[in-house]
Amino acid sequence: MVPSVSLNSYLILSAILFTIGVTGVLIKRNPIIIFMCVELMLNAVNLTLVAFSRYQSTVAASTGLTPSHAIDGQMMVIFVMAVAAAEVSVGLGILVSIFRNRTSINVDEIDLMKG
Amino acid sequence: MTLLFALLATIAVVCGILMVVQENPVRSALFLVLVMFSLALLYLTLNAAFIAAVQVVVYAGAIMVLFIFVIMLLNLGTPEPMPNKLKPQTLLGIFAGLILVGVLVSMLVGNQPTGETLTSNLVGAKEIGLTLFDPGKPWLFPFEVVSILLLVAAVGAVMLAKKRI
Numbered sequence: 001m002v003p004s005v006s007l008n009s010y011l012i013l014s015a016i017l018f019t020i021g022v023t024g025v026l027i028k029r030n031p032i033i034i035f036m037c038v039e040l041m042l043n044a045v046n047l048t049l050v051a052f053s054r055y056q057s058t059v060a061a062s063t064g065l066t067p068s069h070a071i072d073g074q075m076m077v078i079f080v081m082a083v084a085a086a087e088v089s090v091g092l093g094i095l096v097s098i099f100r101n102r103t104s105i106n107v108d109e110i111d112l113m114k115g
Numbered sequence: 116m117t118l119l120f121a122l123l124a125t126i127a128v129v130c131g132i133l134m135v136v137q138e139n140p141v142r143s144a145l146f147l148v149l150v151m152f153s154l155a156l157l158y159l160t161l162n163a164a165f166i167a168a169v170q171v172v173v174y175a176g177a178i179m180v181l182f183i184f185v186i187m188l189l190n191l192g193t194p195e196p197m198p199n200k201l202k203p204q205t206l207l208g209i210f211a212g213l214i215l216v217g218v219l220v221s222m223l224v225g226n227q228p229t230g231e232t233l234t235s236n237l238v239g240a241k242e243i244g245l246t247l248f249d250p251g252k253p254w255l256f257p258f259e260v261v262s263i264l265l266l267v268a269a270v271g272a273v274m275l276a277k278k279r280i
Contacts, residue, residue, distance in 0.1 A: 075243070
């Protein structure tokens with residue numbers, strides 16, 4: 001199956017998704033949606049890694065790497081997923097404990113550390 | 116193939132934008148699930164079968180269930196109208212996002228990477244496992260570190276959720 005879609009298409013899609021995530025983090029007040037936007041950014045990076053690992057063959061041929069190195073991007077994706085799962089579990093735990101103390105978790109009302 | 120990519124990319128981008136503009140967090144979560152599924156299908160078009168399966172199981176399954184649980188726990192279904200202190204930041208944020216996507220896409224459009232594409236086989240669980248646990252490859256140590264990280268995260272989440280620490 002020879003893909004007719006170029007590497008750049010995947011990278012541009014990934015850039016757009018990443019930007020949606022960044023914009024969401026900047027403009028939303030609900031920290032749960034902010035977490036979802038962070039997940040979206042991680043997913044965009046994962047798409048980049050998988051796309052690069054798919055399109056690596058000519059680089060591998062010219063530098064003496066074996067084609068088995070083409071799987072390296074996918075290994076990194078697995079680690080990114082594990083770190084994302086850990087981050088979400090801890091982050092949502094923090095949100096629950098904030099909600100217990102303050103009854104509101106909107107990010108514009110949590111200003112205890114403001115000088 | 117191009118049509119499939121265009122369809123999946125459109126679904127992903129539209130659902131991503133809808134996720135950000137929704138006020139209701141439950142709807143945002145459901146749109147995020149749609150983004151995850153379209154990304155899983157995109158991984159399949161890139162011959163990454165195992166990653167696609169893990170994407171569905173871990174992201175669309177486990178992580179989104181965690182999000183829904185916390186939304187339910189915090190009772191955020193109906194957002195009450197409150198003075199939004201971030202109003203001036205919204206326009207600025209959208210502007211910054213447009214600048215970022217412009218810079219990224221313009222960098223990519225100018226540099227078309229040359230070279231033929233890799234016609235590899237589907238990368239399934241077997242290939243991933245053989246690479247992950249091969250002592251000659253650099254992935255075994257990170258694997259162990261990640262297992263400790265997940266343990267720490269589990270213990271930390273339990274500690275944070277306790278009534279009295």
